[in-house]
Structures are given as structure tokens and as C-alpha cells.
Amino acid sequence: MRPKAVSTNTPDVSEQPDKRSYAVGGERLTAPKAAPGLYLVATPIGNLGDITLRALETLAGVDLIACEDTRITRRLTERYGVTAQLKPYHEHNAAEMRPKILAQLAQGASIALVSDAGTPLISDPGFKLVREASSAGFSVIALPGPSSVLAALSVAALPTNRFFFEGFLPPKQAARRARLTELARLDATLVLFESGNRVQETLADLAAIMGARDAAICREMTKLHEEISRSTLAELAQSAATLETRGEFVLVIAPQPEGAQAMTADEVDNLLRDRLSRDSVKDAVAHAVEVSGRPRREIYARALELAKGEHGKD
Structure with a gap:
């Protein structure tokens, strides 16, 4: 159902906005209070005009917006007259903030999670929060949208x-x-x-x-x-x-061309050196055989030579 228009006479959205409202094209619209749960809201990757109407209604209707950088998210909320509270949630404070967000969800809060740009969790924080929220039985709702x-x-x-x-x-x-x-x-x-x-x-x-x-x-x-x-x-x-x-x-x-050849010896050596620096010879060989397209016997012999060479440097 289309949100009810509150006023069309005040294009300046900063003047006495309703607590749960947002503005589009100079028209201020009310937003229903969002149902309890965690909302994953995709936000523009650059052009603020790419925000969806559903995202705006949700951001205006939640109790709290958890965001990477409040300064960046505030540009979006101010553009559309959204006044929901902003709280930082990023990789450096996630361990501290996650229990607090989960506690608020347990009390029936509605919380939106946004990244600085694009879809949350895609190379951005949020996976652990979503996992723990869903494990605790809270609703987790995705609002799709911009993605670089x-x-x-x-x-x-x-x-x-x-x-x-x-x-x-x-x-x-x-x-x-x-x-x-x-x-x-x-x-x-x-x-x-x-x-x-x-x-x-x-x-x-x-x-x-x-x-x-x-x-x-x-x-x-x-x-x-x-x-x-x-x-x-x-x-x-x-x-x-x-x-x-x-x-x-x-x-x-683009994908590798059809009929591409197996890895060269130098490519196999680079792969093995990287894997041997963190894996056992057995695991490094298994991985190299899987991705290289070369025989196991050859890979194993080369891994032993490289491992021996590295030990010889110690």
C-alpha cells in the first residue's frame, strides 16, 4: 500500500520532519514502524538516486541504523530526510557492538544494517551478526539493491x-x-x-x-x-x-580460453611456495594437483625440492 502523503508544501525536508518519515521529490511520506528484525539494506554505490523506495521506507521505519561510517550514511539519510538513529558497526568495533545489537533485537527492536556503499556483507562487515541473529531466531530480511x-x-x-x-x-x-x-x-x-x-x-x-x-x-x-x-x-x-x-x-x-594449457613449471612453483608457507607438504601437493592440471608425482617431487630448499636456508 502506498505510504500516505503528509505534506506537499515543504520541499525542505529538514524542517520539522516526522520521526518516521522520508522525503522523495519534495513530498514527505510517512513510514510504518518496521517489524522487529534485522534488515540488510543495500545503499547506493555512488549516485544517491539509486536508493530504492522500499529501502527508504525501511530506513525511516526502523529504530536504529547500524552503519560502517555514520558520516557517509548521514549523507544519504539527510538527502531523504530520514531521522533514524545511526550507530557505527564496523570491523573494529563489531565484537563490542554485536552483543548490544542482538540484545536490542531480543527486546523487539527493528535494526537496519548498511555498508558504506552497496550490499551489506559483500566484502563488508555483517556476516557474524547475520549468523548470530538468525541462529537466535530473529527475522533477517534482505532488501536488494545496488551492487558494484x-x-x-x-x-x-x-x-x-x-x-x-x-x-x-x-x-x-x-x-x-x-x-x-x-x-x-x-x-x-x-x-x-x-x-x-x-x-x-x-x-x-x-x-x-x-x-x-x-x-x-x-x-x-x-x-x-x-x-x-x-x-x-x-x-x-x-x-x-x-x-x-x-x-x-x-x-x-574473462574466463580462460577453451583448451588452455596446464600451469607452467614457474606457476606451479609459485603456487607451491605460497602453500608450503602455511600448509603441510601433503596439503600443498593436494591443492596444487587440483588446480594445476599437472601429474601428482611431478608436483610431489617438486614440493619436496622446494621444502628442502627452504629448510636449507634456516
């Missing part, structure tokens, strides 16, 4: 029938290259996040490991300076020196 992952996939002009979302890669090059070597074997379009200060290094590593593939760099999606670059990884890495590195990046990489 799906937005980038839709404009990359690459296959979308099967994709793998990796999120952020390891910051150190050795671990990053080892992970990319594993990802290179997947028969799916890859979606990665990267920060501006590392995007050039990551493109260089991608080109070294998957250079022949088509890819897209998506920067500042839905914002004023949105930029989409499509080419091969090798060409994108070559032009990375002139890349504008301000903002947030989503990298989309």
Missing part, C-alpha cells in the same frame, strides 16, 4: 553466465601472484576489487599470469567521473601508468 559487482559485470561486455567474486587480493605480491595463479584455472569470469594505490601493481600481476584475456576496469561506478576501460589485460597493464588512481576499482576478467 553486478554493475561491473553488466557493463564489462564479458561472459556473465558463470562468474566468481574474489573481492580484494592479498596486498603482498608473492601471495597475490599465488592466488591469481589459482584463480587463473577457474572456468568463470572473475570479479576483483582493488584500491587505487595498488591497482597498477595488480594489473601488472594479472597481465603476467593471464595477459591474453579480455578484461574491464570499472572506476567510480555511478559517480560523476565513472570510467570503464575495456581491452586485454596486457594492454590495460601497459597503459596503467596513465590510469587515474583516485576512487574505487572493480576489475572484471
